[in-house]
Amino acid sequence: MEDKPDFSIVLDSKVIGGISGRVDVQNETGELGYSIGRSYWGQGLMPEASETVVDWAFEELVLAKVLAGADLRNIGSQRVMEKLGMTREGVLRSHGKSEVGNGLTTSITTSFARSGSNADDGET
Numbered sequence: 001m002e003d004k005p006d007f008s009i010v011l012d013s014k015v016i017g018g019i020s021g022r023v024d025v026q027n028e029t030g031e032l033g034y035s036i037g038r039s040y041w042g043q044g045l046m047p048e049a050s051e052t053v054v055d056w057a058f059e060e061l062v063l064a065k066v067l068a069g070a071d072l073r074n075i076g077s078q079r080v081m082e083k084l085g086m087t088r089e090g091v092l093r094s095h096g097k098s099e100v101g102n103g104l105t106t107s108i109t110t111s112f113a114r115s116g117s118n119a120d121d122g123e124t
């Protein structure tokens, strides 16, 4: 099984964005990252596209948990995670570098996750 599945988001035969995954088969977890062209922001396209990937991860890969991370200042990305039914699990400060605004800055990474029906965390 592919442990780094990549998906393109296609609209009217044009690739407008992508979703990349990283699957840890042994631990039954997966992480996704995503990006869509600026002119397509704010139309709910990424939540729609990434929901398909999250559903696939739970149903076909039978993962226990799907995670996503974003810089704490990237409100748009965190909104996508919330729309995916994910909840915030933690905040990691000075966690490498990330692109915020016009340049690279020290990252404050926030991690979101959603558990699958086979998760054993006492919450599902």
Ligand SMILES: CC(C)(COP(=O)(O)OP(=O)(O)OC[C@H]1O[C@@H](n2cnc3c(N)ncnc32)[C@H](O)[C@@H]1OP(=O)(O)O)[C@@H](O)C(=O)NCCC(=O)NCCS
Pocket (backbone or CB within 6 Å): 033, 034, 035, 036, 037, 040, 041, 042, 043, 044, 045, 046, 047, 069, 070, 071, 074, 075, 076, 077, 078, 079, 080, 083
């Ligand atoms: C983050 C991103 C994936 C959101 O995708 P999207 O298809 O625009 O998602 P939505 O339409 O649901 O919008 C999500 C949020 O983005 C923000 N947003 C929407 N339009 C925006 C715009 N024109 N400018 C800035 N932020 C905007 C809003 O906070 C919105 O939340 P709301 O619906 O509660 O108002 C997209 O902005 C993107 O690709 N950004 C650049 C790459 C990136 O940040 N990737 C994630 C790295 S962790």
